[in-house]
Amino acid sequence: MSPTITIEPEVPLTDRITAFLPAQGSFEVQHDQEGKTHNWHRHSIDETLFVIDGVLNVFWLQDGEVRRHSCGPNSKLQLPANTVHGSTAGEGGCVYLIAPDAGQTAETTFLPEAKHPAT
Secondary structure (H helix, E strand, O other), rough: OOEEEEOOOOOOOHHHHHHHHHOOOOEEEEOOOOOOOEEEEEOOOOEEEEEEEEEEEEEEEEOOEEEEEEEEOOOOEEEEOOOOOEEHHHHEEEEEEEEEHHOOOOOOOOHHHHOOOOO
């Protein structure tokens, strides 16, 4: 499976946060400074990201090829478990929500540099 990226309607932040809260558990609010890169990694469970402010440049491996997409405000990115991916914050940085499936704690595995896909 590959990531799904959609643009969601703008709603008040409190409504967005309430919608992201799982029945039990939590989600993360991430603030990355401009140029911050989370290098190639994968998670053990499905994960949803939602961009609040700025741009998150996402890259992932799909069918042996590196794919890229710039996600701006109101972008929702759904990553299936074990999708090899990463991201870099755009100009001015980025604020986004990270919601693991059902509020669970994901096991994150970073790929050794020697195994990074060619970009």
